[in-house]
Amino acid sequence: MSEIVKTKGIILKRIDFSDSSRIASLYTEKLGKLSCIIKGARSPKSKSGKIADILNLLTVVIYNKEGREVQIISEIDLINHFTKIKADLEASSYAFSISEIIDQLIPEHEPNNKIFLATEKILNLINENVDQAQFFFTKYLLFIIKETGYEFEFESCSQCSKNLGESEKVGFNYELGFLCGDCSKDHLINFEFEKELFNFIICLSKRIEIKNYKSADLDKIIFFLEKYLSYHVDQFKGLKSIKFFKS
Ligand SMILES: [Zn+2]
Known part of the structure; x- marks a missing residue:
């Protein structure tokens, strides 16, 4: 089956x-997610070549044929190049x-x-608030961790069901999830969080307005989430762009 589909897309x-x-x-x-060929895109005169840049948000018309590995883009228009x-x-x-x-x-x-x-x-949001990227x-x-099925249980200790929000320290084990301070003593702990950072x-995982935060805390959380994904998702090879920027 083949079809012509007009859709929004982001170049990865x-x-x-x-x-x-x-x-x-x-x-x-x-x-x-799919692979598409953009014919003529390498020509310096090609409009589609110029706008088919990484991260650009586009409207594309795709000639989509089932079973084909690479689909064909027949039209391409720019919505936002951020x-x-x-x-x-x-x-x-x-x-x-x-x-x-998304790629991984x-x-x-x-x-x-x-x-x-x-x-x-x-x-x-990042484009309009680059300082809060x-x-x-x-x-x-x-959000992605939740939507792809790797969601955390934040409410209660995975071993004794005690409310984690009240624990002075919260431990994390890759297999068991979050543990209260008491249960942390009896298990291997891969990460440890102070109460404030855990809360x-x-x-961050909820729709709660946050006015103040420390960049160093976000660094710790990103590092933790990256390790967590690397542990559970075979095809996840880490976030190279951040490492490149921080190095
Ligand atoms: Zn416990």
Whole structure:
């Protein structure tokens, strides 16, 4: 079966293909993640070549044929190229991390409206608030972990069911999840959180307004979430863009 689909999409990565074309990995609203060829994109005169840049939000018309590995893009229009993000090195590193996350965690050909809209929203938010890129990225990372089925149990200790919000220290074991201070003594602990930091993670994972935060705390949380994903998801190889920026 083949169909012509007009959809919004975000370019995740792209490679040169032949002398004239490019193949792009695209995350789309209607078809999910897929590979597409953009013919003629390497020509300096090509409009589609210019706008098919990584992270750009586009409207594309895809000639989609079932079973074919690489689909064909026949039309491409720019919605947003997030100029403020691209002018800011730190914001770019977090925005590129978003494309790395989708590339590594989202399976191909599985459209998910909620994840697509959240990704579009977070890129817009970072673009309008480049100085808060790290904050929005951390919230997005927690959202993706939840939506891809790796959600945490924040409320109660995985061993004794005690309310974790009251524990002075909260431990984390990759297999068991979060543990209260008492149960932490009896198990291998991969991460340990002070009460304040643990409650901050809970706030970040919910729709709670946060006015003040420390960048160093967000660094710790991102590091923890990255290790957590690396442990549980085979195909997840970490966030290279952030490492590049921090190094
Ligand atoms: Zn416990």
